[in-house]
Amino acid sequence: MKPADLPKNEDERLSALKEYKILDTLPEEEYDAITKIASGICNTPIALISLVDKERQWFKSNHGLAAKQTHRELAFCAHSILQPDDLFIVNDATKDDRFHDNPLTTGNPNVIFYAGAPLNTSEGHAIGTLCVIDNKPKKLTKTQQEALKLLAKQTVSLLELRKRNQELNKVNDKVTKLNEQLNNFAYRLTHDLKSPVSGVNFLVEVLKEDYKSLFEKTGAEEYISLISGRMSYMSTLIDEILEYTKVNTExxxxxxxxxxxxxxxxxxxxxxxxxxxxxxxxxxxxxxxxxxxxxxxxxxxxxxxxxxxxxxxxxxxxxxxxxxxxxxxxxxxxxxxxxxxxxxxxxxxxxxxxxxxxxxxxxxxxxxxxxxxxxxxxxxxxxxxxxxxxxxxxxxxxxxxxxx
Structure with a gap:
């Protein structure tokens, strides 16, 4: 058995894999649908979405296989990610020097045929494969090979969508927190302004009543009415801002x-x-x-x-x-x-x-x-x-x- 070499960009590849935050997550229908389709098209009992971690390969979807992961040294997928531009196909592992004595070939699940389409990120990192497996020698037609590649691209699209959604959720969380802080600030500010504005309103009304004749003689009545109107507007503005902040927080x-x-x-x-x-x-x-x-x-x-x-x-x-x-x-x-x-x-x-x-x-x-x-x-x-x-x-x- 010959374990696969590490990719030259291994550190960057592992970093890219971690960014998806998908390792050890629960099964999801979208990914399971892809492996089921791949199994049907290629006529194999097993299809996997395998993500190659530092010391293991972990299966996001494992159609026809009970195991959730295997050691990386045993992984066919670890070889597959070394040629990210094409399919990695082993028609008969018993006749291949790299795999004839591999425990995954000699024992359960008896991997004899393997075909893996690399999962390449937009940055060019092969983080895993969409692979199909059979327990007898096999060859894929050109149509089956093309379908496997297309399904691998669809898998990457799902991963990219997941990543974007996570980024959007982070942004939304930040915006929500900022909005809460802004609403709380607006509430505190307007609440604190309410008392002095009410006090000024009261004083203006007192002046209008007690010094009405004086204002009429001096021509200041118009200015007092203007102040009263502006303070009334200010009071209404404060009340409506308070109402608006309550609406968004209660x-x-x-x-x-x-x-x-x-x-x-x-x-x-x-x-x-x-x-x-x-x-x-x-x-x-x-x-x-x-x-x-x-x-x-x-x-x-x-x-x-x-x-x-x-x-x-x-x-x-x-x-x-x-x-x-x-x-x-x-x-x-x-x-x-x-x-x-x-x-x-x-x-x-x-x-x-x-x-x-x-x-x-x-x-x-x-x-x-x-x-x-x-x-x-x-x-x-x-x-x-x-x-x-x-x-x-x-x-x-x-x-x-x-x-x-």
Missing amino acids: HIVYEDFNLKTLLDSIIKNIDFEDKIFLYSNNLDINIRSSKIGFVQVFQNLISNSRKFCDEDKVKLEVEFSKDETHYYFIYKDNGPGIKEEYWKKVFNMFETLENTNNENTGIGLATVQSIIKRLGGIVYTKNRDDLKKGASFHFSVAINEMNE
Whole structure:
């Protein structure tokens, strides 16, 4: 028996193998499917995805073989990786000086025929093979050889995809942690600002009441009103940032609630002028989702409709439907609507429209989008299907089967 020499790039090859983080992982259907196909095409009882480690060959997939690994000195695959540009074929190991007395040939699993297609990484490192084995002499046709090579390339594609997914998961973890840190910072900052802003608001109101005649005489009333308006905006901005940070950090709680009851309650709490009217008749139904999430979504939408409506009455329509996976909503109002050029921008933080007043912070719809994304849905705006004046928001929310 003649053990294989080490490849000239052995250190780099082993480093490349470790980057895939696949050694000693559990079986996976995608890899098992490849060995099963290879076995069928080549008409052999055994097919393996073998990865050549420092002192062993380990089988990611072992069709027709119980063993999970063997010592590298015995491995046919250790010879195969020495010629990474072609198949390594042993038609009859009993007549080959390198293998005739190999324990894998003389004993179980009785490797007589072997054909290995190298698994070459994009950097050119042969980290293992896709091999087929028979316990009797054999020859592969050109078609079978070509198929084995193609299946080996497919195996490498799976490994590369696995590697990219791992890298993406690392990046996503970093981004998630950074977002959490940013949200926590924003929460602490706005929470700390809330108290002094409230204090300034209170002092401005005191000045307006106690020194009204003085401000009127000196012409300073306009400036005091301007300060009051700016502080009111600041207070609203702080409250909405706090709401946005909570949306992205708080745990989602699912519960049963009635859509009509929820919407009626929101309208009652914000409609101080008795000008909001809901024209929908199919909402008296119970659903199971995040009640607080739905409150925040519809509260933001309805508040915007009330704030920017240029009609005497705010007329709202809410349509509801569902399928096996999602709830679907269409929200319409009779306000000025949204120009198509702003359909995507309105969901960006601090994005405001050219026809809005100074009360708009540009956070409300960003909050709506964030909530809906966390609930497994999407939101977008478009023209009303009935071609009437007003905005039209379409959004979905995933049905949580564990909670439905």
